[in-house]
Amino acid sequence: MDAKPTPTRCFEGSERAADFIARVQEFIRDELQPLAAEHGITHESGAPRALLERVWKRSRDRGFYGVTLPEALGGAGFALVDHVLIKEAIYASGSPFAAHVLGELTGPPRVGALARYATPHQMERFIxxxxxxxxxxxFAITEPEAGSDAGALQTRARRDGDDWVLDGVKRFISGSPFCDFAVVIASTSEDPAVRETTAFFVERERQGFTVEAGYKTMAGQSHTGNIVLEGCRIPAGNQIGERGRGLALALGRITVNRVLHCPAMLGLARLALDDSLAHAATRRQFGQPIGAFQAVQHMLADMATELAAARALMLGVARTLDSGAEARAEASMAKLFCSETAFRIADRAVQVHGGEGIVQGSRVEFLFRLLRMYRVLTGTSEIQRNTIARELLGAAVH
Structure with missing residues (x-):
């Protein structure tokens, strides 16, 4: 029995997005995969900053890196539907550089929404x-006592003449080990009981700015660290937007961002499904491929069906947002369903692979750990349920 790819689909996006995907897949296949192999880079081993810079700049030269920026800054102006399809294709490639092709971890997607608040100086210095x-x-928001409750910040910023002085600890900050500067959200209230948050650009080179890295996530990755601020003095001109609007600025695109996390999960889930199909076709037991057994067939059928359902929800919510409609509940539904579904797919992939699926170093074992994390990252499943219920009950009251 020959391995077969997952069923082909009609492309749901624009012709321009289809062309972009074809070009970015070529870039990953012809340049990034050989680069990863040459330097022994895997999802877990990670890459040094110098090598990441090569990826960022080559992606920029190929016209991929700044695609998510506002059009005034050179962005492509893709609809959200196109954006999620592009991102899904990048993650489905399996490249350990997937998060760096568009600069998602430390690049343009982190600053695009800030451009409208930035002063001319901040545009030149940071954006x-x-x-x-x-x-x-x-982006540094999370703290030891402020995770899901993002407003409970203990990091303080006090005004001192023409400067701000920051003190506090930011925890689990993605991309911090190789950042040049951070967007820090801090409390600027003189009364600890009053929640007032403000956003600042803070350069890593500033005295009192320290990155504590070295720990790894359960997926074995080390691109996360803590930022410790001890009497870190920055000029008043580093304040982003209005005082007291820090969280609003940071979370202003939270609805869109929740949807934009879905294609990464589903691209990885497709990898798990494709690997399982290939394994079911080649692994033989009792004189035949394991894909001939109904128990395995049913797992594969469930994986493919749930993946199709999750994609349909993601694309439906993206279309709703493209139309200009509000979709807070729907975006949380997408993040909730896609993260839970992707993990179930990875779990079944391990089961299909049997002993090979539980050995560290196999791709489905890594995907199992990585996709388990997405149920926590960027808003836990429980927080998504809270948002959905709040929106539903609010609509019912009105």
């Missing part, structure tokens, strides 16, 4: 260097 793949940035 444009990131857009040009010259500098890396991270």
């Amino acid at each position: 444009l260097p990131v857009a040009r793949a010259e500098k890396a940035i991270c």
